Amino acid sequence: MQGIKRKVVYVGLYEAIAIVVASFGFAAMSGQAVSHAAPLSIAASVIAVCWNLVFNGLFEMWESRQAVKGRSVARRVAHAIGFEGGLVVILVPLVAWWLDVSLMAALFMDLGLVVFFLVYTFVFNWVFDRVFGLPASALNAPQGASQAA
Numbered sequence: 001m002q003g004i005k006r007k008v009v010y011v012g013l014y015e016a017i018a019i020v021v022a023s024f025g026f027a028a029m030s031g032q033a034v035s036h037a038a039p040l041s042i043a044a045s046v047i048a049v050c051w052n053l054v055f056n057g058l059f060e061m062w063e064s065r066q067a068v069k070g071r072s073v074a075r076r077v078a079h080a081i082g083f084e085g086g087l088v089v090i091l092v093p094l095v096a097w098w099l100d101v102s103l104m105a106a107l108f109m110d111l112g113l114v115v116f117f118l119v120y121t122f123v124f125n126w127v128f129d130r131v132f133g134l135p136a137s138a139l140n141a142p143q144g145a146s147q148a149a
Contacts, residue, residue, distance in 0.1 A: 015045045029109045040098045060137040080121040
């Protein structure tokens with residue numbers, strides 16, 4: 001599976017799982033009801049979807065220019081850290097405002113979820129690639145094909 005279809009399936013599956021986990025996580029960490037935390041999780045998901053599309057597009061553009069193809073553990077770790085790091089910068093102010101906590105408290109809450117999401121992102125990407133195959137950007141060019149693009 002390649003192109004936009006791959007991205008839509010990827011984002012849909014990833015975010016559906018993330019909304020459920022984040023709703024319970026925010027509720028547990030803030031002491032507030034899941035019904036109050038769920039809208040925050042949905043908003044975070046929408047933000048994450050937008051960030052996901054931007055980040056993965058940039059990552060795959062960079063990846064397609066690399067001499068070494070494929071997705072090593074190091075490349076997968078860099079991908080997970082880059083994605084989650086950007087998301088922390090975007091989401092901490094939202095979490096602080098929605099849950100009416102300090103930026104520091106929101107950062108600690110978000111970092112608790114980041115620990116989970118770093119592992120989740122790594123495992124999800126690995127499983128997704130095993131089930132649906134690697135994207136074209138990570139595949140070796142066929143014998144005799146030009147490397148110029």
